[in-house]
Amino acid sequence: xxxxxxxxxxxxxxxxxxxxxxxxxxxxxxxxxxxxxxxxxxxxxxxxxxxxxxxxxxxxxxxxxxxxxxxxxxxxxxxxxxxxxxxxxxxxxxxxxxxxxxxxxxxxxxxxxxxxxxxxxxxxxxxxxxxxxxxxxxxxxxxxxxxxxxxxxxxxxxxxxxxxxxxxxxxxxxxxxxxxxxxxxxxxxxxxxxxxxxxxxxxxxxxxxxxxxxxxxxxxxxxxxxxxxxxxxxxxxxxxxxxxxxxxxxxxxxxxxxxxxxxxxxxxxxxxxxxxxxxxxxxxxxxxxxxxxxxxxxxxxxxxxxxxxxxxxxxxxxxxx
Numbered sequence: 504x505x506x507x508x509x510x511x512x513x514x515x516x517x518x519x520x521x522x523x524x525x526x527x528x529x530x531x532x533x534x535x536x537x538x539x540x541x542x543x544x545x546x547x548x549x550x551x552x553x554x555x556x557x558x559x560x561x562x563x564x565x566x567x568x569x570x571x572x573x574x575x576x577x578x579x580x581x582x583x584x585x586x587x588x589x590x591x592x593x594x595x596x597x598x599x600x601x602x603x604x605x606x607x608x609x610x611x612x613x614x615x616x617x618x619x620x621x622x623x624x625x626x627x628x629x630x631x632x633x634x635x636x637x638x639x640x641x642x643x644x645x646x647x648x649x650x651x652x653x654x655x656x657x658x659x660x661x662x663x664x665x666x667x668x669x670x671x672x673x674x675x676x677x678x679x680x681x682x683x684x685x686x687x688x689x690x691x692x693x694x695x696x697x698x699x700x701x702x703x704x705x706x707x708x709x710x711x712x713x714x715x716x717x718x719x720x721x722x723x724x725x726x727x728x729x730x731x732x733x734x735x736x737x738x739x740x741x742x743x744x745x746x747x748x749x750x751x752x753x754x755x756x757x758x759x760x761x762x763x764x765x766x767x768x769x770x771x772x773x774x775x776x777x778x779x780x781x782x783x784x785x786x787x788x789x790x791x792x793x794x795x796x797x798x799x800x801x802x803x804x805x806x807x808x809x810x811x812x813x814x815x816x817x818x819x820x821x822x823x824x
Contacts, residue, residue: 509598509626513607514591519614520621525587525640528622535622537588539640545587546639546646548578554631559674564602566693567633568609573695574716575635576617577767580702581714583647584639586617591624592634617697647705647712652730652772656710658792659778661701661769663744664719666691668763669751680750687746695767704786705771712771718762719791720812722770723800730772733797736761739805742789761802762812 514520515530522529528536539545552571554560572589579586591610595602614621619637670692672678673685680688698714705712711730715722719741723734738757747756760766772794773781781788802811 509603510624513603514610514621514624517607517611517614517621519611519619523618523620526620526622529588529620530623535588535590537622537638539587542643543640544643544646546579546582546584546641547636548575549634549636550575550578551632551634560631562674563693564606565609565612568606568611569613569694570609570692571633571635572610572613572617572619572637573697574765574767575637576613576619576699577695577697577714577716579637579639580697580699581647581712581769582639582641583645583702583706583709583712584641585703586619586699587638587640588620588622589614589635589637590622592627592636593624594627594629594632596629596631613694617699642706645706647702647709647771649711649713649726649729651710652726652732652734652794653710653774654732654794654796655775656772656794657775657778657790658723658734658736658794659771659773659788659790660715660719660742661698661771662766662787662789663742663747664715664766664768665741665747665751665756665759665761665763666744667695667765667767668718668759669747669756671763671765684746684749687744688750692765695765697767698769701769701786704781704784705769705773708777708781709771709773712769715766715768715770716764718764719766719770720761720800720802721764726770726772727798727800730794731798733795734772734792734800735795736792736800736802737805738802738810740789740791742791 527538670688727734741760743756
């Protein structure tokens with residue numbers, strides 16, 4: 504099967520590639536054409552997943568299809584953007600009809616769940632890797648960024664932390680667990696749910712935001728640096744699932760929540776007066792700390808003692824000690 508037949512068979516024919524609102528021209532030409540309404544800005548983000556680095560190889564291609572798109576769309580949620588379209592650059596060592604069909608099915612399932620259309624991409628031969636670029640739209644001046652946190656703001660997250668990191672030993676076959684524990688952790692790892700609706704609800708309320716991909720400590724460091732502020736995280740306020748606590752215990756669950764990564768839950772700063780209306784509307788907002796004058800990120804125990812670890816989260820090119 505040649506490159507263009509592969510694209511036609513498994514991707515161009517998928518329901519998510521049939522156009523939609525904001526897509527003037529999709530797959531088939533040298534470029535896609537996107538229509539952004541007047542007064543709105545285009546939000547763009549790219550994520551690459553590499554076999555053996557970001558996911559185990561082999562793995563279920565349907566689950567990989569879901570995951571590869573979800574982690575990219577999560578960046579749109581972090582900016583408060585409405586999803587519009589995405590492209591896929593697929594590098595694969597071989598052409599397996601079964602693998603491609605299953606991967607495309609998972610990709611399409613997540614695309615339809617997120618309301619985003621496939622508009623193009625590329626296919627090449629080589630070590631397995633997946634690069635997804637997502638496009639969204641947001642009213643001019645309303646995008647959530649990392650640079651607006653102010654002293655006195657609350658530091659919040661949009662849901663339980665650490666579940667994906669807790670799932671990693673299960674994904675790698677290093678541990679096993681009863682289904683009641685394993686299933687919710689694995690679901691969070693393989694099918695993260697971009698918090699698009701929460702991102703929209705935070706427009707005009709949150710002073711800064713991002714999605715947690717490298718661990719709460721590391722990613723809060725990005726907000727702290729961009730905002731020239733100090734973010735304080737309180738150990739006892741971290742939201743942890745029953746499954747994670749049962750699987751890793753209290754200390755292990757906290758470590759996963761702080762430094763494990765792959766949560767794809769929103770972290771954001773919020774003026775105190777904005778909290779109650781969000782809670783009243785049913786949004787899953789958990790206060791985990793606060794913003795102060797200063798710099799960096801601090802982790803405090805229940806007694807208020809600084810217990811900040813030296814390494815906050817995953818970095819691809821950090822040198823081993």
